[in-house]
Amino acid sequence: MRIFDPHIHMTSRTTDDYQAMAAAGIRALVEPAFWLGQPRTSVGSFVDYFDGLLGWEPFRAAGFGVRHHCALALNPKEANDPRCREVLDVLDRYLAKDRVVAVGEVGYDSMTPQEDEVFAIQLDKARRHDLPVLVHTPHRDKRAGTLRSLDVVRESGLPPERVLLDHLNELTVAPVLEAGCWAGFSIYPDTKMDERRMVAVLREHGTERILVNSAADWGRSDPLKTVRTAEAMLAAGFDDKDVDRVLWRNPVEFYGQSGRLVLDEEPDPVAESFLGSSVRRGEVGE
Amino acid sequence: MTAPISVHDLEAAFSVGAPDRAREWLACARRQVARDRGELQMLFPVAARACGRAPLPLSDGWSTDDAARVLVLAAMAWPDLDELRGLYDHGDADEKRAVLLALDFIEIGDGGLAIVEDALRTNDTRLITASLGRHGASRLTPAAYRQAVLKCVFCGIPLAAVSGLDDRADAELAQMLEDFVRERSVAGRAVPDDVRSILARFP
Numbered sequence: 001m002r003i004f005d006p007h008i009h010m011t012s013r014t015t016d017d018y019q020a021m022a023a024a025g026i027r028a029l030v031e032p033a034f035w036l037g038q039p040r041t042s043v044g045s046f047v048d049y050f051d052g053l054l055g056w057e058p059f060r061a062a063g064f065g066v067r068h069h070c071a072l073a074l075n076p077k078e079a080n081d082p083r084c085r086e087v088l089d090v091l092d093r094y095l096a097k098d099r100v101v102a103v104g105e106v107g108y109d110s111m112t113p114q115e116d117e118v119f120a121i122q123l124d125k126a127r128r129h130d131l132p133v134l135v136h137t138p139h140r141d142k143r144a145g146t147l148r149s150l151d152v153v154r155e156s157g158l159p160p161e162r163v164l165l166d167h168l169n170e171l172t173v174a175p176v177l178e179a180g181c182w183a184g185f186s187i188y189p190d191t192k193m194d195e196r197r198m199v200a201v202l203r204e205h206g207t208e209r210i211l212v213n214s215a216a217d218w219g220r221s222d223p224l225k226t227v228r229t230a231e232a233m234l235a236a237g238f239d240d241k242d243v244d245r246v247l248w249r250n251p252v253e254f255y256g257q258s259g260r261l262v263l264d265e266e267p268d269p270v271a272e273s274f275l276g277s278s279v280r281r282g283e284v285g286e
Numbered sequence: 287m288t289a290p291i292s293v294h295d296l297e298a299a300f301s302v303g304a305p306d307r308a309r310e311w312l313a314c315a316r317r318q319v320a321r322d323r324g325e326l327q328m329l330f331p332v333a334a335r336a337c338g339r340a341p342l343p344l345s346d347g348w349s350t351d352d353a354a355r356v357l358v359l360a361a362m363a364w365p366d367l368d369e370l371r372g373l374y375d376h377g378d379a380d381e382k383r384a385v386l387l388a389l390d391f392i393e394i395g396d397g398g399l400a401i402v403e404d405a406l407r408t409n410d411t412r413l414i415t416a417s418l419g420r421h422g423a424s425r426l427t428p429a430a431y432r433q434a435v436l437k438c439v440f441c442g443i444p445l446a447a448v449s450g451l452d453d454r455a456d457a458e459l460a461q462m463l464e465d466f467v468r469e470r471s472v473a474g475r476a477v478p479d480d481v482r483s484i485l486a487r488f489p
Contacts, residue, residue: 054378059410096331097378260335 005029006251007213018064028067032104046087071104079118095129101258104134123156146172186215187225195232308337355384360391389421423449445480460488
């Protein structure tokens, strides 16, 4: 079984997680830029974060044979903070980099006018950089937020197949698929979706344009939820081809639209450590 | 690493090894930065996608995108060092490496030293290796040069990649390496062979 986690925040995870993920068949992932849990107070904080997503984190992943790509953006929550907003001025420079396979996470948190504006600006950047977009749908007022996101996507003129709306559930999946966008589901221990409900969604809506992710981060979450969903699919009568479609070929097809997904070569057998920190904590060059 | 010595060598290796589309990209990139050097910011990150990442012939350790990036930089004059520093600071690891490699092929006096020192503070073996070309190795203070060599040994970087050892290795470096060998031996761990050749020079 080969698995591609299309949404996971590895900077918040440990090397134990990488090891368990690799052992379970997770060979590639996309890490979207998001809120750190603690509000940022300056653009510099974003720049260091983006540098990490393009430097240290792919290096750490490669050490476990996992291909790391990222999506970059100003997240919806911090779109409301004027101290963070200037990151939009440096974003273009980062969106040109190798390994950046989408603009994201963009979208709504509380559906404010500032979020409207930043969402539209970033959809325009995606168009100019020829990148797909990962849209976060809000935790609260999800149905309204999803429909409004679809309206904004429509107004942007972006082809719907280049847009992924994420964190969907049984109530929001239909309009997303009808609009021609990709539908993402985050499988969580308690909240969002679980494996059993995910299997039911796949039964009802099929496997086309559907992505399953763990969205694992610093909160209560599980980086192996993609694998658990694959197992639940098999137990429910889906075959290996269906599992490969949802958990490998679909994410490859969606992010492959960037032209920057590199999966053919094996990840580098680690140059032992990176930028002043060693994964092994001790010496390098063993 | 058998690094190309001159821009001419690098051009030759590139024209032997690079596909047509890479040669076209390089020619076009040089024209664009000659017209407006601001274009470099957006050209630099796309070099690998445009030229490929295949190993470059005649230059052990270089890739086609390394050469493409360095050849663009080498075609430009660098009166403003902040611009080069910005390219390094805002680069991903591959771009940073290319700026370090380029230091041997552009005219900036001692201007690359701060970048070299930054790279030596990292633990990324690709950056450390690239920082110890002729530009970096000849300008580091004796103490910094010794620490750099020791760090290479520590990180498993072959000393063949380090410029200037014939001239700059000294008794103090040999002492540091001897302590390193003793520490490794006590721990029952392997010692790289290339350390011994320096020790032999300062018995």
